[in-house]
Amino acid sequence: MILEGVDEALVAAAQAGSTDAFSRLVDRHQQAVRGFLRRACGDWALADDLAQETFLAAWGRIGGLRAGASVRAWFCGIAYRKHLNARRSASRSRLREAAWQADHPSVAGAAAEDRIALDKALAGLAPDQRACVALCLAADFSHAEASEALGLPLGTVKSHVARGRARLLSSLGVDDDAC
Amino acid sequence: MTPADERLRALLEMDEPPARDPAFSAAVMEQVMRRRWLQDLGFLAGLSLVGGAALWGLWPVLEPALIAISGRLAPAAAALAVGASALAALRALPGQGEVPA
Numbered sequence: 717m718i719l720e721g722v723d724e725a726l727v728a729a730a731q732a733g734s735t736d737a738f739s740r741l742v743d744r745h746q747q748a749v750r751g752f753l754r755r756a757c758g759d760w761a762l763a764d765d766l767a768q769e770t771f772l773a774a775w776g777r778i779g780g781l782r783a784g785a786s787v788r789a790w791f792c793g794i795a796y797r798k799h800l801n802a803r804r805s806a807s808r809s810r811l812r813e814a815a816w817q818a819d820h821p822s823v824a825g826a827a828a829e830d831r832i833a834l835d836k837a838l839a840g841l842a843p844d845q846r847a848c849v850a851l852c853l854a855a856d857f858s859h860a861e862a863s864e865a866l867g868l869p870l871g872t873v874k875s876h877v878a879r880g881r882a883r884l885l886s887s888l889g890v891d892d893d894a895c
Numbered sequence: 896m897t898p899a900d901e902r903l904r905a906l907l908e909m910d911e912p913p914a915r916d917p918a919f920s921a922a923v924m925e926q927v928m929r930r931r932w933l934q935d936l937g938f939l940a941g942l943s944l945v946g947g948a949a950l951w952g953l954w955p956v957l958e959p960a961l962i963a964i965s966g967r968l969a970p971a972a973a974a975l976a977v978g979a980s981a982l983a984a985l986r987a988l989p990g991q992g993e994v995p996a
Contacts, residue, residue, distance in 0.1 A: 754910040771923045854907035890899045
């Protein structure tokens with residue numbers, strides 16, 4: 717509650733034109749936005765570029781953010797639309813692929829195999845399903861918050877998360893029907 | 896949370912960026928400031944264009960009026976200039992504007 721109050725105060729100050737307040741919002745939410753984009757697009761360099769574009773777009777639109785809205789969900793919503801636009805630009809993805817191969821940290825041992833299997837399973841998910849998984853399973857978003865961020869119906873988010881989770885667990889060789 | 900979910904979450908958390916990343920925030924704010932500067936520049940350029948166009952449009956009306964009043968304004972303008980110069984000279988004197996200890 718206190719943290720949300722801080723966000724509200726910072727948003728109000730940023731709406732009044734304070735770049736310092738906006739800078740603090742960037743500090744507070746960069747981890748959530750970058751983490752979401754990394755999981756949603758699987759390319760760390762592209763994800764960080766998109767995160768920068770997200771915050772830049774957010775600065776231009778912050779006047780439209782209504783009081784009391786979840787700032788994290790709002791940022792992630794902009795990030796999701798940036799990600800979808802970037803997906804349409806196939807050439808850009810190809811250019812980034814080489815850089816990602818170099819930048820992506822390697823993991824060792826059994827975790828490496830799991831990670832490769834997970835990446836493969838994530839890549840096989842539809843973009844909206846992958847975004848739901850990235851928000852709800854990895855970033856502690858509630859279904860309602862993810863629904864708000866992605867502009868998807870609540871029921872769709874729930875089913876995307878359940879099906880995505882089942883596919884990811886299946887890729888790890890875990891048989892778990894509980895959702 | 897089931898052990899399977901914990902395992903899944905641990906794997907997904909490998910993508911987590913650091914909680915604080917000053918370099919990233921600085922890069923974002925640099926772009927924000929650049930955009931703000933361009934917006935300000937655009938606004939001032941637009942304002943100058945509008946002002947210039949208004950002056951150009953009103954000049955046929957303004958010119959005779961200015962010529963008519965310039966004779967009467969000249970002494971006042973001269974007095975203002977002398978006053979401003981005197982003020983500037985007084986401020987430049989040593990010891991002016993210093994706070995006594």
